[in-house]
Amino acid sequence: KQEVTQIPAALSVPEGENLVLNCSFTDSAIYNLQWFRQDPGKGLTSLLLIQSSQREQTSGRLNASLDKSSGRSTLYIAASQPGDSATYLCAVGDYKLSFGAGTTVTVRA
């Protein structure tokens, strides 16, 4: 069974600082890895999808890397803003996603 772990569970940073969120998974035979954002009382918003053949994906201030051999992914958010405050989830799988418990980020103005 795929186990997904996210560290840290919570993170508080001042505005402008770069964010580094970590995700690890136990079974390296994954098809893709997705990063989502979850705001309180709302659903999940897809941020980035990294296919198993890729090493990284970028979208604006977001960059996600994938190292299948070590079972790790890292989400970098550059120049954080208060609007980045949310819970960030990583998920691996194909049609059936296995989720980590998330990292709750607070960006202080």
Next chain:
Amino acid sequence: GAGVSQSPSNKVTEKGKDVELRCDPISGHTALYWYRQRLGQGLEFLIYFQGNSAPDKSGLPSDRFSAERTGESVSTLTIQRTQQEDSAVYLCASSLEAGRQETQYFGPGTRLLVL
């Protein structure tokens, strides 16, 4: 365009009652997924549909849970004889296909509280 919608947004029911949760996927998306998020826990996969068929029901926690999809569109998740441990946020997602490289787009969820 419209995203995934779910109804009701909140549902409070008494133990032992049946509930139906509805999901409207993004138009044109052939794959539909149900997940559950219990308080303080991660999301758990329940079931997925490709078209109107459900090839994988492995995540349904008991035979009290069932789901159907009609017209390759709307899906209903039914929980019979609800128990307090069924309290959770039920999330629906859809994707173009149930492929391995497809992004899943999530709805806002239905918050179910069983008293």
